[in-house]
Each structure stands twice: as C-alpha cells, then as structure tokens.
Amino acid sequence: MSLLEQNQVFQSLSSSPNARLEHSAELGDGLGAALWSNHHDARDYHGPKVHTLSCYLAGGTGTYRREQPGTKGAPDKLCVLPAGHESSWVINGEIRLVHLYFSAEHFAEAAVTLLDREPRELQLRELTFLDDPQQARNFHQLIRLDWDEPAERLRASSLAHEMIHHSLLTQAGLRDGLRLKGGLAPALRKRLVDYIENRLAEPVSLGELAAFAALSEYHFARMFRESFGMPPHQYVLARRLARARTLLRDTALPLGEIALACGFASASHFSNRFRAALGGSPGTFRAALR
Structure with a gap:
C-alpha cells in the first residue's frame, strides 16, 4: 500500500465532494506531496498514521478548527499535523493548500540521526496557523517543481528532506511524562x-x-x-x-x-x-x- 493510500488525511480530502486534488506524487523514501483546492467544506482527521505538514497558498481566511473558531488561516500560514492527532476543520470560502506527508519510519530515522533521540521519546508538536517564512518559501518552491518529471521529482524529494529536518529541529520535543520500557540503553x-x-x-x-x-x-x-x-x-x-x-x-x-x-x-x-x-x-x- 502506498503512502497516499494509507494516509487518512489524504483519503479524507479525496472523499470530499468539495475538495479537488490538483496534483499528487509519491516522492519516495516515505514522502508524498499533494496540491489541493477546497471550498465550503468540513473535514475530520482521526489518528492518521502519517505526519502532515501543510501550507496555505491562497485564501483560507475563513478556515478554522472547530475548537478554535476565533483563529483563522491566511496565505503562507502553516499547520503541523502529527500522526495520531485528532482535528476537525471548517472551510468557509475558497482555499488552496499544499500538503507534505512523511511516514513514521522517516520520522524515526531523522529522530535517531538528526536529534540523537529514540523516536518514541519525541513528538512532533501539533501547531495551527504557524508563521515560518523559511518553510513557506520551501513550500512555494516545492509546488513550482513538476512532480511528474523524474528529475524534478527527485529535486522535490531532496527539498522535502530539508523541510522535514527543519520541522523536526524547530517543532519536535520530548513527550510529556514518558517512561520508556524496553529497548536499548x-x-x-x-x-x-x-x-x-x-x-x-x-x-x-x-x-x-x-x-x-x-x-x-x-x-x-x-x-x-x-x-x-x-x-x-x-x-x-x-x-x-x-x-x-x-x-x-x-x-x-x-x-x-x-x-x-x-x-x-x-x-x-x-x-x-x-x-x-x-x-x-x-x-x-x-x-x-x-
């Protein structure tokens, strides 16, 4: 099963009559990307197994989470949706956004090699409507690449690695109250x-x-x-x-x-x-x- 096929966030949007998938690609190495447009919709995500980074490209000023109705999106706002999270979204008006997906195994390798931590020690912080100009520029660069052309898809994969490392370095932290059992010293x-x-x-x-x-x-x-x-x-x-x-x-x-x-x-x-x-x-x- 491909990364997109097992991705609950991707499948939830795919099942919406209002959301339109403009483009998607498997980037290899547990990575995937999708470009979406949506309008007047409501979506729920229940414990996805894949991590999702998103960037609003246009619109989004009427988009909010049900539990945070006073906080709305805007162009270049970012969201970090870790695997296992729960969220409910309301989309009023038009929105265009890009998703970058990465697997638990990709997170695990980066945790060990980049942060010198066991993957189970760490969690990617769930963040909504984050300002991160560097990461927003990376997303805009990502969508300018032709994911169907082999060389540009490989460039997209390389860029995606950099983006995920940036997220782990800036948005990952130790799990609260964690008591590890088993494993290696x-x-x-x-x-x-x-x-x-x-x-x-x-x-x-x-x-x-x-x-x-x-x-x-x-x-x-x-x-x-x-x-x-x-x-x-x-x-x-x-x-x-x-x-x-x-x-x-x-x-x-x-x-x-x-x-x-x-x-x-x-x-x-x-x-x-x-x-x-x-x-x-x-x-x-x-x-x-x-």
Missing part, C-alpha cells in the same frame, strides 16, 4: 549508530550487530526496533541511501565508487535500490541537483 544506541555509520561500505549482518550489542539475534532485533522505530536491515539501508544522496550531491565520484562506498554489491544493485526507494536513478538525481 541510550549509550548502546549511540554506539550502534556510530558502528553502523562507520561500516556502511561493508556487509553488516544482524548477527554482527547483535554480537556488538552482546545480545541474541532475536532479542537484539526486538530491542533495536523499539529504540530505532524500524528493523535493523531497514535502518542500515536508509543510512546507505542517505550517504549515497550526499555523495551524489557533493562529489564527482563515479557511480560504481559510490555504490561500493555505500555497501552495495555493484553499480546496478545500487541503482536498483536507489530507484526503488526514490523513484529515479542515481544519475538522474545527481543531474537534477546540479
């Missing part, structure tokens, strides 16, 4: 992050990681998932692809060398994995960013 989690980063060019097996943690493979896999928000193999692949994106953007290394530096058996294996995750080839990604 924080010091061990940090050592594992460094261990994996230093061995991305080499084969990394579950047994090797479990031995490093002095745990059985079964127990380690369960504890790793608790602390990292995803299985070990998925995290390692995500880090390899992240390193590949950096090398493609910042160096002129041949694709074969980048493949080996990121732990892929060959350039073709690297290309297949990259295309499956991001929807375009490594060469197209490099050309798009340049």
Whole structure:
C-alpha cells in the first residue's frame, strides 16, 4: 500500500465532494506531496498514521478548527499535523493548500540521526496557523517543481528532506511524562549508530550487530526496533541511501565508487535500490541537483 493510500488525511480530502486534488506524487523514501483546492467544506482527521505538514497558498481566511473558531488561516500560514492527532476543520470560502506527508519510519530515522533521540521519546508538536517564512518559501518552491518529471521529482524529494529536518529541529520535543520500557540503553544506541555509520561500505549482518550489542539475534532485533522505530536491515539501508544522496550531491565520484562506498554489491544493485526507494536513478538525481 502506498503512502497516499494509507494516509487518512489524504483519503479524507479525496472523499470530499468539495475538495479537488490538483496534483499528487509519491516522492519516495516515505514522502508524498499533494496540491489541493477546497471550498465550503468540513473535514475530520482521526489518528492518521502519517505526519502532515501543510501550507496555505491562497485564501483560507475563513478556515478554522472547530475548537478554535476565533483563529483563522491566511496565505503562507502553516499547520503541523502529527500522526495520531485528532482535528476537525471548517472551510468557509475558497482555499488552496499544499500538503507534505512523511511516514513514521522517516520520522524515526531523522529522530535517531538528526536529534540523537529514540523516536518514541519525541513528538512532533501539533501547531495551527504557524508563521515560518523559511518553510513557506520551501513550500512555494516545492509546488513550482513538476512532480511528474523524474528529475524534478527527485529535486522535490531532496527539498522535502530539508523541510522535514527543519520541522523536526524547530517543532519536535520530548513527550510529556514518558517512561520508556524496553529497548536499548541510550549509550548502546549511540554506539550502534556510530558502528553502523562507520561500516556502511561493508556487509553488516544482524548477527554482527547483535554480537556488538552482546545480545541474541532475536532479542537484539526486538530491542533495536523499539529504540530505532524500524528493523535493523531497514535502518542500515536508509543510512546507505542517505550517504549515497550526499555523495551524489557533493562529489564527482563515479557511480560504481559510490555504490561500493555505500555497501552495495555493484553499480546496478545500487541503482536498483536507489530507484526503488526514490523513484529515479542515481544519475538522474545527481543531474537534477546540479
């Protein structure tokens, strides 16, 4: 099931007779985007599994949340709708807006690598009609890209990564009253992050990681998932692809060398994995960013 198909916010708007989907795209790596227009509508969101960032592009001055009728939207206002939130919206008049969606796994990787925290420790703060000029400019740049053209879709994916990192750095905080049970000790989690980063060019097996943690493979896999928000193999692949994106953007290394530096058996294996995750080839990604 695709990110958009499992996204309750996207499906709720899709089912509205008043909302119109102008454009949408899967951007790869647990990311998606949609451009909407709507008028004289009411929408409820009940515990979506996907995080949503939104920006009002035009109108919205008659849009409000039912529990906050005195606070209304406007162009360039942002909303942060975390996975699991509940909200009810009233749309009076016309509105045009863009959504950026990202999965729990994408949030988890960013929490570990960007904020040095377990994903379950953190929550994305639910915010309504936020002023953030930098992020608003990013949204306007996002909609100027042609999401149907492979190179521009890859540029959109790269921009979306930056936007989500900006949101986590500015709008994520520790969960209130959280008491963690299970999982890996924080010091061990940090050592594992460094261990994996230093061995991305080499084969990394579950047994090797479990031995490093002095745990059985079964127990380690369960504890790793608790602390990292995803299985070990998925995290390692995500880090390899992240390193590949950096090398493609910042160096002129041949694709074969980048493949080996990121732990892929060959350039073709690297290309297949990259295309499956991001929807375009490594060469197209490099050309798009340049």
